[in-house]
Amino acid sequence: MASEALKIQDPPAGTRAAVDGGRRGVITLARHGEPALSRRIKLDAAGYRRWWALYEEGGLLQGQIPPRHLQATAEAAGVIVASTRRRSIETAQAVACGRAFSQDPLFIEAPLPPPSWPSAFKFSPRAWGVIARLWWWFFDHNEGQESRAEAQVRAEEAARLLDGLAENGQDVLVLAHGFFNTMIGIELKELGWRCVKDQGFKYWSARSFERV
Numbered sequence: 612m613a614s615e616a617l618k619i620q621d622p623p624a625g626t627r628a629a630v631d632g633g634r635r636g637v638i639t640l641a642r643h644g645e646p647a648l649s650r651r652i653k654l655d656a657a658g659y660r661r662w663w664a665l666y667e668e669g670g671l672l673q674g675q676i677p678p679r680h681l682q683a684t685a686e687a688a689g690v691i692v693a694s695t696r697r698r699s700i701e702t703a704q705a706v707a708c709g710r711a712f713s714q715d716p717l718f719i720e721a722p723l724p725p726p727s728w729p730s731a732f733k734f735s736p737r738a739w740g741v742i743a744r745l746w747w748w749f750f751d752h753n754e755g756q757e758s759r760a761e762a763q764v765r766a767e768e769a770a771r772l773l774d775g776l777a778e779n780g781q782d783v784l785v786l787a788h789g790f791f792n793t794m795i796g797i798e799l800k801e802l803g804w805r806c807v808k809d810q811g812f813k814y815w816s817a818r819s820f821e822r823v
Contacts, residue, residue, distance in 0.1 A: 634822070636777040637807075638799065639684050639784045640792040641817040643702040647672040650737050655730040659739040663723055666736075670697045677706045678815050685710070689781025694718035694788060702815075703786045712786075717769050718795075720788035722747065722756035744790060762794060770798035777822070796820065 648666050684706075685691055691712035693703035696719055703712045723743040734742070746752035751759050773795070776783045785792065789812050796806065796818055803823050810816035 634780060635774075636689065636780050636782040638773050638777050638804065638820045639688070639782070639817050640795055640820070641681055641684070641702075641706075641784065641786050642789045642792060642812065642814055643696075643698045643786060644671045644675050644677065644705065645814040646670070646698050650735055653733040653735060654739065655733050656725045656728050656739075657730070659725045659734075659736060659743070662736050662739075666698075667696060667720075671701045671705070675705070675815075677702075681706050681815060681817060682708065684782070684784050684817065684819075687782050688784040690776050690783045691786070692718065692784070693786045694720070696720070696788070699787050706784075706786065717765060717772065718785060718787040718791065721759075721762040721791050721794065722753060724752060724754040724756060726752055762791070763798075766791065766794035766798045769795045770802055773799065774802050774804070792818070 646666060646669050648662070648669050652662075654662055685708070691703060691707055691710065693699040693712055693714050695714050695716045699718070700714060703714075723740060724747065725739050725743040726746045743752075748759055753759075757765075773783055773785065785795075793812075799820050800806070804820040805823050806818055807821050808817065808819040810818065
């Protein structure tokens with residue numbers, strides 16, 4: 612499933628390269644910027660399905676300035692990769708400052724189908740996101756989309772790919788999605804990586820990992 616564009620290569624000049632010392636590059640998993648879709652509404656389950664479909668298709672809210680720390684991480688990275696979702700691609704464009712980056716469906720967000728509750732139950736998209744994630748995680752409610760087990764296999768594949776890309780000392784930056792990034796982080800820890808910086812789950816936030 613991984614993109615053919617993501618090849619393990621020698622780190623470019625000016626980036627962190629610790630091949631001689633045997634150290635691997637840093638892996639940073641960053642969440643995309645704020646999408647151009649309001650959360651200040653109340654929806655029933657059917658309405659949230661429609662809202663999520665728009666969220667998956669849409670891009671970023673205009674006028675955002677990426678945080679300097681993320682731009683600096685992009686400048687130091689030997690590899691930058693985005694998921695194939697528009698909000699992820701636009702985030703990569705904002706922080707890469709004209710540098711080339713790869714796009715890979717391996718890093719898209721895990722699905723968020725809500726439970727089919729009666730229309731009397733109306734919540735904000737934020738609340739529905741929590742509900743849907745709990746139903747997906749604990750009850751495997753996927754409505755024919757990717758299951759938790761399938762997503763975990765994908766997260767393992769993503770972690771192995773990033774581990775390989777960082778092996779020769781180049782830093783790797785992933786600009787993707789909040790929850791699936793978390794799943795990748797869990798798998799990186801299984802491979803011997805540790806989180807050395809954790810900015811939480813807000814838009815533009817990042818977690819950085821170093822090999823133990």
